Amino acid sequence: MTYLDRFANGKGRYLDDIKLDNMLYMSLVRSPYARAKIKSVEGGMTSRDLKAYYAVVEGDHREPVLAIDEVNYQGQAVAAVFGKNRYEAEDLLSTVNVDYEPLEAIHSIDDAKKKAPIYADRKDNILSTEDVGVKFNESDIDYDIKVTDTILLDRVSANPMETRGIVADYRDGILNVYLPSQSIVRSKSGIVKSLGLPPEKVRVFLIDNGGAFGVKALFYPEYIIACYASMKYGKPVKWQETRTEHLQACHAGRGVEGTLTLYAKKDGTVTGLDGEVLLDNGPYLVDAAAVDLGNVIHEVTGPYHIEKAHLTGKYVLTNKAPNGYYRGAGKPEASILMERMMDLLADKLNMDIADIRLKNALETPFKSPLGLEMRYPTKPFLEDALKYFNYRELSKKEHVGISLFILDEDTAPGESARIIVKDGKVHTYLGGNVSGQGHEMFVKSILSDELDIEQDSISLELQDTETLSTGVGTWGSKSAMTHGSVLMQAAEELKKQIEEKYGKYSPEILLSHDFDQTSFYKFDYNDNQVNFNIVTSRINEMGDFEELKIGAYYDLGKVLNMANVLGQTEGGALQAIGEVLSETLRYSEEGQLMTTSITDSGVLTADHTPEFDIKIVENPSVMKDRAKGLGESPMIGIPEGLARSLETQIHKRINTMPITREFLFDSL
Amino acid sequence: MFPDKFEYYAPKSIEEAAKFLDGHEDAKVLAGGQSLIPLLKLRFTSVPEIVDIGRIKGLDSIVFQGSAVEIGPMVRTSEIGENSSIRKKFPVLSEAAGHIADPLVRNMGTIGGDICHGDPANDFPAVMLALDAEFEISSSRGKRTVKAEDFFVDTFATALEPGEILTGIKIQDTGSSGRYMKYKKYAGDFSILGIAVNLLMDGKKVKKAGIGLTNCGATAIKAKDAEKFMNGKDLSDENIEKAAELIVKACDFMDDDNGSVKFKEKLLKNLFVKAVKGIGGVPK
Numbered sequence: 001m002t003y004l005d006r007f008a009n010g011k012g013r014y015l016d017d018i019k020l021d022n023m024l025y026m027s028l029v030r031s032p033y034a035r036a037k038i039k040s041v042e043g044g045m046t047s048r049d050l051k052a053y054y055a056v057v058e059g060d061h062r063e064p065v066l067a068i069d070e071v072n073y074q075g076q077a078v079a080a081v082f083g084k085n086r087y088e089a090e091d092l093l094s095t096v097n098v099d100y101e102p103l104e105a106i107h108s109i110d111d112a113k114k115k116a117p118i119y120a121d122r123k124d125n126i127l128s129t130e131d132v133g134v135k136f137n138e139s140d141i142d143y144d145i146k147v148t149d150t151i152l153l154d155r156v157s158a159n160p161m162e163t164r165g166i167v168a169d170y171r172d173g174i175l176n177v178y179l180p181s182q183s184i185v186r187s188k189s190g191i192v193k194s195l196g197l198p199p200e201k202v203r204v205f206l207i208d209n210g211g212a213f214g215v216k217a218l219f220y221p222e223y224i225i226a227c228y229a230s231m232k233y234g235k236p237v238k239w240q241e242t243r244t245e246h247l248q249a250c251h252a253g254r255g256v257e258g259t260l261t262l263y264a265k266k267d268g269t270v271t272g273l274d275g276e277v278l279l280d281n282g283p284y285l286v287d288a289a290a291v292d293l294g295n296v297i298h299e300v301t302g303p304y305h306i307e308k309a310h311l312t313g314k315y316v317l318t319n320k321a322p323n324g325y326y327r328g329a330g331k332p333e334a335s336i337l338m339e340r341m342m343d344l345l346a347d348k349l350n351m352d353i354a355d356i357r358l359k360n361a362l363e364t365p366f367k368s369p370l371g372l373e374m375r376y377p378t379k380p381f382l383e384d385a386l387k388y389f390n391y392r393e394l395s396k397k398e399h400v401g402i403s404l405f406i407l408d409e410d411t412a413p414g415e416s417a418r419i420i421v422k423d424g425k426v427h428t429y430l431g432g433n434v435s436g437q438g439h440e441m442f443v444k445s446i447l448s449d450e451l452d453i454e455q456d457s458i459s460l461e462l463q464d465t466e467t468l469s470t471g472v473g474t475w476g477s478k479s480a481m482t483h484g485s486v487l488m489q490a491a492e493e494l495k496k497q498i499e500e501k502y503g504k505y506s507p508e509i510l511l512s513h514d515f516d517q518t519s520f521y522k523f524d525y526n527d528n529q530v531n532f533n534i535v536t537s538r539i540n541e542m543g544d545f546e547e548l549k550i551g552a553y554y555d556l557g558k559v560l561n562m563a564n565v566l567g568q569t570e571g572g573a574l575q576a577i578g579e580v581l582s583e584t585l586r587y588s589e590e591g592q593l594m595t596t597s598i599t600d601s602g603v604l605t606a607d608h609t610p611e612f613d614i615k616i617v618e619n620p621s622v623m624k625d626r627a628k629g630l631g632e633s634p635m636i637g638i639p640e641g642l643a644r645s646l647e648t649q650i651h652k653r654i655n656t657m658p659i660t661r662e663f664l665f666d667s668l
Numbered sequence: 669m670f671p672d673k674f675e676y677y678a679p680k681s682i683e684e685a686a687k688f689l690d691g692h693e694d695a696k697v698l699a700g701g702q703s704l705i706p707l708l709k710l711r712f713t714s715v716p717e718i719v720d721i722g723r724i725k726g727l728d729s730i731v732f733q734g735s736a737v738e739i740g741p742m743v744r745t746s747e748i749g750e751n752s753s754i755r756k757k758f759p760v761l762s763e764a765a766g767h768i769a770d771p772l773v774r775n776m777g778t779i780g781g782d783i784c785h786g787d788p789a790n791d792f793p794a795v796m797l798a799l800d801a802e803f804e805i806s807s808s809r810g811k812r813t814v815k816a817e818d819f820f821v822d823t824f825a826t827a828l829e830p831g832e833i834l835t836g837i838k839i840q841d842t843g844s845s846g847r848y849m850k851y852k853k854y855a856g857d858f859s860i861l862g863i864a865v866n867l868l869m870d871g872k873k874v875k876k877a878g879i880g881l882t883n884c885g886a887t888a889i890k891a892k893d894a895e896k897f898m899n900g901k902d903l904s905d906e907n908i909e910k911a912a913e914l915i916v917k918a919c920d921f922m923d924d925d926n927g928s929v930k931f932k933e934k935l936l937k938n939l940f941v942k943a944v945k946g947i948g949g950v951p952k
Contacts, residue, residue, distance in 0.1 A: 665934075
């Protein structure tokens with residue numbers, strides 16, 4: 001079955017396609033309140049049956065997998081019911097009686113500043129605080145002007161086509177788990193830790209994955225409940241999330257408010273940056289938050305060399321589903337904040353937006369005071385990109401927004417792969433898992449080149465934690481880099497195995513014998529790169545788009561598969577546009593989610609697909625396969641470019657995303 | 669979809685359907701299913717019985733007879749949009765049809781279902797009000813006719829009594845012309861608001877104006893004061909402006925996720941001007 005046949009013609013085997021004998025279907029009784037005391041629960045499986053926590057990090061205020069005495073967001077799991085089919089499971093929800101005492105809820109970062117702490121052990125609604133850089137006095141730096149603004153990037157749901165889900169099947173003393181995951185290895189360690197099981201008793205199987213965008217790298221209460229229930233009832237248990245559950249309870253991305261001050265000289269040189277970045281953390285301590293906020297505060301200076309910089313990051317407690325990953329996980333926030341500030345500074349100094357960036361980009365690699373080590377010079381790249389798009393001419397005629405940004409790929413600590421040759425076929429297993437990006441295409445081309453065999457004899461298999469017990473994961477724009485590299489390494493090691501045994505390597509020897517090669521490509525740090533986006537648009541007097549064009553000037557080191565590259569860029573662009581125009585999770589004053597359908601949550605359809613001018617340059621990376629990352633780039637570079645392009649038409653600053661129809665229309 | 673349990677009936681005739689509905693007060697009629705099915709799916713509602721009128725012959729025809737057109741309730745939205753005679757004689761109707769949701773929904777959704785659902789955000793009700801349509805309603809007690817302006821009672825509530833089915837839509841062809849303007853969110857196809865404007869002209873003067881409003885209150889609204897004002901007047905900027913004021917007065921806006929009252933008022937006026945000035949033009 002070809003890749004396209006499998007995924008374009010509906011022959012994939014997704015979670016909901018799994019049907020096992022005697023399988024139970026799980027539904028969750030979820031809190032209708034954003035914050036409440038639970039006075040009593042009758043019926044269903046509750047925390048009286050299962051008292052466990054799913055967060056891998058240790059600390060106060062972790063979320064129990066089933067609520068204990070209180071709920072802190074609408075949609076929090078209170079009880080679970082199990083039916084012989086999905087209909088019965090949904091019907092059983094009404095058999096559980098919960099008595100709540102609603103409490104005042106916190107529905108936004110702003111709200112958290114004003115209202116009393118939600119936890120008695122806190123003096124305010126800050127879960128924790130983190131400082132980066134060195135605090136400086138204004139008198140310590142040389143500046144003529146300072147600009148300050150507060151920029152809010154509201155919450156966004158990942159909304160992959162396939163929502164979350166799990167099948168847990170406990171039999172013969174082994175807990176078998178079927179999971180669409182970005183890393184089954186990580187998923188396994190989460191299950192092992194949460195339920196206190198011996199690792200050898202848990203086996204996680206990857207299945208076809210209908211999209212992830214970060215949410216399937218994480219771990220959730222429902223997974224643990226399903227695993228526990230399968231062990232308790234001795235039957236397979238399936239849970240497949242509805243879209244409304246996804247919007248209510250799946251951990252959500254963005255939700256970042258940054259108040260930044262740039263200090264600059266008259267010529268546009270930025271000499272200092274200070275400020276505070278707040279993360280809409282949700283009510284519980286979760287693993288993702290530190291990554292999300294950490295990426296923002298460490299990477300905010302991006303491609304620019306700023307001598308003095310300091311930021312305070314705060315994890316703000318709110319009564320909404322916990323913070324989670326969404327494509328970019330803090331990297332887009334960092335770039336959007338910085339680039340929006342650069343535009344503001346350019347406006348104040350009456351400078352061109354490209355000139356101010358040229359002024360602050362650098363001819364050499366550098367280390368930022370916030371800890372980011374930029375490995376490539378950013379200024380020559382910017383010059384090339386501006387030239388490619390004929391920026392000077394274009395900016396005279398069109399409403400142009402640009403962004404220069406870095407992509408810091410999560411390449412550390414490397415990645416694993418296994419190649420099994422059997423019956424003339426080469427079966428490949430990767431340490432990180434595919435969620436629709438099309439890894440199969442580069443797996444085939446790399447191994448075909450390296451092993452000198454036909455692509456038809458190569459396949460990318462769905463692995464489980466037995467066939468490949470080590471692995472990192474697919475995230476952070478590094479998949480082509482680490483997977484490509486480990487495949488090349490594995491192919492080399494496989495050839496060496498053959499040379500040692502048979503005196504030489506030939507494709508015939510390879511395919512006529514059985515071989516088994518597991519390799520780990522070690523890479524100790526996060527590589528990075530510089531990229532550029534340019535956005536032109538024209539809206540009419542009603543705020544409808546007459547024209548929208550996205551230019552991308554991306555350095556991919558070495559392109560492994562151009563179809564994958566274009567798909568990633570175009571798909572990411574549509575998500576990035578949505579983040580500016582419409583995508584969000586909106587809550588009422590009471591903390592009730594208002595955007596309860598995929599339409600209400602603002603996901604754009606194909607009619608907003610822009611025109612593209614995608615220019616890929618290839619400055620080889622230090623990775624074995626020479627590739628650089630891509631997945632997160634469109635999300636990092638496009639939103640601020642579009643915001644700027646719109647701003648020049650409405651003559652009103654855009655410092656909140658998404659904007660509303662009213663904001664746009666009223667400005668015209 | 670995982671709705672509550674329901675019984676499903678697919679009668680072969682109106683008489684059979686009416687007879688069944690007579691004894692089952694809580695039964696719900698299913699036409700194209702584009703509103704009812706999502707509500708059931710999300711368990712926002714549950715009904716004991718569903719009466720699918722999709723298998724009754726003769727409910728999906730468009731018949732021009734004399735100076736009127738009769739449209740069956742089961743005519744799909746896509747057909748309303750594509751029918752060349754409707755496009756010629758009632759451009760406001762075909763333009764509205766083209767703005768409804770997406771092709772998948774238009775291929776399944778029906779004009780009757782769109783009207784009977786009573787959703788103020790649905791597009792056809794405003795068009796029916798602008799065109800002064802009449803609805804034929806059938807039940808085991810016989811047939812009656814209700815004017816569009818008497819049909820939309822409240823949000824999700826119409827003049828249909830238990831046991832009644834909308835069986836025909838009649839619109840007079842007076843040689844008028846109109847436009848439907850809809851302002852949507854970037855994502856999703858429900859209106860922030862919409863307006864149907866249909867004008868019968870006598871030279872430079874308006875002989876008869878028809879104005880229907882989508883999502884401007886609890887139901888679709890017929891802007892009667894504005895219609896009355898426009899009748900006999902020319903389309904000067906001043907008159908259009910005055911009519912726009914009267915249209916806004918007919919609305920019952922609220923601040924909500926779609927925007928503030930002020931925004932909606934400004935937007936509606938804007939759409940009205942565009943509609944009036946666009947009459948006779950080619951809909952996008």
